[in-house]
Amino acid sequence: MNELNCVIMQAIQVSPIMKIIRVKPIDWELPRYEAGQFVALALPASASRCAESTDDHTEYAPDKLIKRAYSIASSSTQEYVEFYITLVHSGSLTPRIFALNIGDKIWMGKKAVGMFTLSEIANDQNVVLIATGTGVAPYMSMFRSNALARTGKMLVIHGAANSWDLGYSSELTLLESMFPNFTYYPTITEPKKEPAGWSGDVRFIQDIWEDDVVEKKWGFKPNAENTHVFLCGNPNMTNGMTEALEKEGFKEHKKRELGQIHVEKF
Numbered sequence: 001m002n003e004l005n006c007v008i009m010q011a012i013q014v015s016p017i018m019k020i021i022r023v024k025p026i027d028w029e030l031p032r033y034e035a036g037q038f039v040a041l042a043l044p045a046s047a048s049r050c051a052e053s054t055d056d057h058t059e060y061a062p063d064k065l066i067k068r069a070y071s072i073a074s075s076s077t078q079e080y081v082e083f084y085i086t087l088v089h090s091g092s093l094t095p096r097i098f099a100l101n102i103g104d105k106i107w108m109g110k111k112a113v114g115m116f117t118l119s120e121i122a123n124d125q126n127v128v129l130i131a132t133g134t135g136v137a138p139y140m141s142m143f144r145s146n147a148l149a150r151t152g153k154m155l156v157i158h159g160a161a162n163s164w165d166l167g168y169s170s171e172l173t174l175l176e177s178m179f180p181n182f183t184y185y186p187t188i189t190e191p192k193k194e195p196a197g198w199s200g201d202v203r204f205i206q207d208i209w210e211d212d213v214v215e216k217k218w219g220f221k222p223n224a225e226n227t228h229v230f231l232c233g234n235p236n237m238t239n240g241m242t243e244a245l246e247k248e249g250f251k252e253h254k255k256r257e258l259g260q261i262h263v264e265k266f
């Protein structure tokens with residue numbers, strides 16, 4: 001049950017605190033899942049922590065499996081599963097994941113879950129997908145699955161501290177050049193640290209929304225009738241944006257209550 005059931009087949013250090021890993025189940029297949037869903041990853045407490053970490057804030061028995069939820073970033077049709085993970089220096093699981101190398105083993109839950117998907121949204125509805133940091137992961141899974149076949153407009157706003165923390169920016173820039181209904185809008189909050197400068201936006205996501213950047217890009221104002229908004233990542237962003245959107249008449253999407261604000265808090 002607690003056996004490490006996957007192998008790390010790729011590990012890419014995106015920045016000092018961000019890593020993309022690809023894991024492949026050993027002799028089993030992850031059942032069908034929808035782009036946007038998440039799964040549990042785990043390692044035993046006896047696994048080593050990476051050199052950059054600080055002390056774990058919790059004590060565990062050595063054989064205790066430390067489990068956390070991670071959004072899937074890969075296409076739902078691949079035989080491997082990709083994750084985009086931020087290092088929490090004092091965290092319990094991420095310092096152990098950051099110490100892993102290609103060929104090492106990790107535990108993955110055998111079922112992906114979650115309602116943070118495009119499945120209930122009509123094909124011609126417009127979608128704004130907003131993320132901070134690794135919150136862009138579920139959107140990558142959507143674009144790498146079938147989201148780009150949608151007829152409605154799609155706009156990604158991705159916020160991070162620095163440009164090197166904007167994982168997947170090359171892929172998103174390429175998608176923008178290939179798909180006329182797709183827009184990529186990155187923003188960073190620490191432009192003074194950029195050695196090569198930064199010509200893009202430097203505002204917080206809420207200020208970008210309130211400045212009607214989406215309307216400027218699309219030529220019409222997104223509203224609760226024509227647009228769904230996805231929010232993923234830091235709870236300060238998801239809470240602030242939810243409040244701003246509710247003032248404009250958007251409603252949070254719940255299991256039995258259809259709404260246009262879809263939230264995944266990390």
Ligand SMILES: Cc1cc2nc3c(=O)[nH]c(=O)nc-3n(C[C@H](O)[C@H](O)[C@H](O)COP(=O)(O)OP(=O)(O)OC[C@H]3O[C@@H](n4cnc5c(N)ncnc54)[C@H](O)[C@@H]3O)c2cc1C
Binds near residue numbers: 072086088091094135
């Ligand atoms: C549905 C869902 C999907 C998620 N998907 C992802 C994902 O794709 N990628 C990802 O990196 N994380 C994701 N997370 C967060 C993940 O589950 C862990 O909480 C995170 O990796 C920290 O785990 P840890 O054991 O290292 O830290 P813990 O020992 O759990 O310590 C967490 C402490 O650090 C804080 N913390 C948590 N996350 C961060 C952060 N990113 N930066 C700074 N402080 C933080 C918490 O508030 C808490 O105080 C997701 C969470 C949920 C609920």
